Amino acid sequence: MTETDFHLIQGLRRQSPKAQQQMLGRYGNDVFAQVARLVPGLENAEEVYQDVFIKVFKNIGSYDEEKSSLKTWISRIAYNESISFLRHKSMPVVYFEDREGEAEKLSETEVEATFGQPNQETVQLIRAALKHLPPDEHAIITMFYYEEMSLKEIAYVTESISTTVASKLSRTRKKLCKIIKMLQS
């Protein structure tokens, strides 16, 4: 933990408005992006965003710097708030579900060929396919590929274990590939 983080946490524990502002400035955009990724609709995302930071300011006393970084801790709160918002509001989310295990039948070579060879058309297809993923899988794949978080960090955020996250990532890759093939056909 850096010295600035330490001072920031101290300030937050004193409920200092200056420290709160500082935290919003530092992590606000990332949290909003994370929330907006999971929760559809700008108004909903704003509501969840506010709830996340109110919870962060309220529970800063329970933050353990030995377990995770401050950013990961906030991400965990944001993830949980977003998922519970979706559950409580019963938001209609339409996503692809591989009931027959078709995606699992795809070979690793096939998947690597789809994602590895740079192709603008494939990129657009992947973007379309990402919209068909359930929110939790979309969040995991973004945390891994975009935010470059480690499996341990993702496991902490999703309240899971590293091996589960790894198998979920592998499955999601294959699922995306399957969706792309369906879109192509």
Place this chain on the structure above:
Amino acid sequence: MNEDKLIALRQQDQNLRDAIRQDEVERPQMPADLNARLMQRMGTKPQTTRIRKLWPWLAAACVAAFIVVLIAPPKSDVPTGERQVTAKVEQPAKVEPQGNELLTEVLPEAKTQPTTDVPVKSPRPLHKPVAAQPVAVEPVATEPLLAQAPAPVETAQPDNETMTTLTERDIPITRPENYQYTPEELALLKKQANEAYLKWVELELEISKCNLEQTAQK
């Protein structure tokens, strides 16, 4: 799949990374005033706690005010009303005396100004019995006394024929000039009250009948 392999895949999956990056770039940006709104929302929270801290004091003030009202003497104990005094002044004159020795003591106000509206000052010592000065009072009218409800009164012994001094505890009245009554007067008051009550009941019945008739006609 282990972590090392996954990390290697992260580097390999160029298309996937690009797609996610493009998605994130196109995602709607955070509104500029969102943090200000959040801070405003945070700022309004302490106000509720402040109200919570204030309300016990308000409640205590209300209780204190209630106690003060409760302790303060009732208005009926304070002899100030003009109309009440004038109305009650007439009452002793309505009593039918059966003999000179049974005459009541009536205050001078009652004798001299029986029907006027002149305000009469009540004597200060309310608990002091009025000195026994028998005065002959001519009965003026025999109208029933409606105001005086029958009250449990210790009747005086008839053999002695002495006047009993009644206290405020015996009769629920606050007029000092009405403090003393003879047993006969009390009996009469009781009778008149009963008659008045009967009349009132009859009247109520009449009203009910009229209402019923009117309803039936409609």
